[in-house]
Amino acid sequence: MIEAHEFIDSARKFGYSYYAGVPCPFLDPFINYVTECHNLTYISSANEGDAVALAAGTYLGGQPAMAIMQNSGLGNAINPLTSLTHTFRIPVLLIITLRGDPELKDEPQHELMGRITGSLLESMKIPWEYFPTASDQILPTLTRASQHIQKSNRPYGLIMRKDSLAPYEKKGSKTQGRTLHLKHQTSSYYLQTGALYSRTEALAYLLPQTTPQNNTVLIATTGYTGRELFALEDRPNQLYMVGSMGCASSLGLGLSLVRPDLKVIVIDGDGAALMRMGNFATIGMYGGSNLIHILLDNEVHDSTGAQATISSNFSFAQVASACGYPLVLEGNQLTLIDELLAPSAGKGPRFAQLKIRSGTLEDLPRPRLSPPETKQRLMAYLQL
Numbered sequence: 073m074i075e076a077h078e079f080i081d082s083a084r085k086f087g088y089s090y091y092a093g094v095p096c097p098f099l100d101p102f103i104n105y106v107t108e109c110h111n112l113t114y115i116s117s118a119n120e121g122d123a124v125a126l127a128a129g130t131y132l133g134g135q136p137a138m139a140i141m142q143n144s145g146l147g148n149a150i151n152p153l154t155s156l157t158h159t160f161r162i163p164v165l166l167i168i169t170l171r172g173d174p175e176l177k178d179e180p181q182h183e184l185m186g187r188i189t190g191s192l193l194e195s196m197k198i199p200w201e202y203f204p205t206a207s208d209q210i211l212p213t214l215t216r217a218s219q220h221i222q223k224s225n226r227p228y229g230l231i232m233r234k235d236s237l238a239p240y241e242k243k244g245s246k247t248q249g250r251t252l253h254l255k256h257q258t259s260s261y262y263l264q265t266g267a268l269y270s271r272t273e274a275l276a277y278l279l280p281q282t283t284p285q286n287n288t289v290l291i292a293t294t295g296y297t298g299r300e301l302f303a304l305e306d307r308p309n310q311l312y313m314v315g316s317m318g319c320a321s322s323l324g325l326g327l328s329l330v331r332p333d334l335k336v337i338v339i340d341g342d343g344a345a346l347m348r349m350g351n352f353a354t355i356g357m358y359g360g361s362n363l364i365h366i367l368l369d370n371e372v373h374d375s376t377g378a379q380a381t382i383s384s385n386f387s388f389a390q391v392a393s394a395c396g397y398p399l400v401l402e403g404n405q406l407t408l409i410d411e412l413l414a415p416s417a418g419k420g421p422r423f424a425q426l427k428i429r430s431g432t433l434e435d436l437p438r439p440r441l442s443p444p445e446t447k448q449r450l451m452a453y454l455q456l
Contacts, residue, residue: 129326262403
């Protein structure tokens with residue numbers, strides 16, 4: 073058994089000051105210590121996959137982060153671990169608690185995951201070892217994790233057994249995130265009759281205002297959005313998500329937190345946003361004014377055959393407002409982008425739901441660079 077501060081203080085020497093995750097009783101001392109320290113940050117994610125994507129975003133900004141979770145939620149993280157961090161070669165240090173440990177009695181819902189946690193990581197090509205339980209094991213463990221991360225640029229796992237950490241009672245923590253805004257500016261006057269704009273027209277309107285010269289990064293959700301953005305203009309300040317559906321906003325949040333000097337623009341889709349809508353609340357709590365969330369809503373899953381989503385019966389704008397975005401816009405006019413990007417838009421993250429029509433370009437190309445090359449180019453643009 074070790075003290076939480078022993079591991080966390082040692083991890084700080086390896087660059088770790090950001091933690092994102094979902095609690096577990098085994099992690100209670102860990103989270104209590106991090107939230108109490110003013111030079112450490114803990115982001116309470118809506119689910120474990122969002123925590124992985126957020127940690128990937130902080131890495132893109134030059135700040136490694138740990139994603140911490142109970143193994144019962146590891147399933148929520150499989151998609152970003154296999155199609156985001158593995159595909160783009162983004163390292164994340166994972167701490168996963170071992171509920172359902174075969175050597176201990178636990179609740180029945182943990183029994184199967186307890187038996188397969190290690191093999192599940194191995195199936196995802198993620199090497200792992202047990203979390204250290206003695207002080208002299210901490211530095212060697214972190215060194216092995218660091219060596220793997222530097223060599224492969226892929227995740228490394230630490231599986232934490234019960235009673236690995238000594239109890240640590242919270243003595244008084246810092247305020248995390250922002251106080252929920254009681255008043256929101258929600259504008260829907262951009263709604264007019266007539267034909268809807270296409271996705272390409274919306275992206276083309278956005279591009280001149282988001283050049284590499286004005287310290288802006290664009291994160292495009294998976295599917296046609298990234299491909300159309302690439303077809304219009306391929307620039308070093310753009311990242312085209314592949315797979316990891318719904319994770320663009322979490323990744324953008326992570327990048328925006330560690331790089332307040334940047335304007336981070338997430339271009340989302342209605343199907344993707346519905347899949348991980350819990351991150352709206354996380355952004356509302358932790359996001360800053362440098363995070364801009366644009367949702368292109370065509371009411372279909374366009375890249376898989378235009379199957380309908382449920383967004384025709386649903387208001388993302390109202391959800392964003394309720395989750396704490398201070399500025400929320402909705403409509404079908406491209407000019408709402410101007411207000412969204414205005415320097416005077418105020419504090420906190422901004423959101424716009426822009427209704428567009430479905431369909432895409434003929435012979436739509438795919439990005440020429442591989443995902444790791446696109447990531448590396450973005451980090452070079454960020455001078456990392």
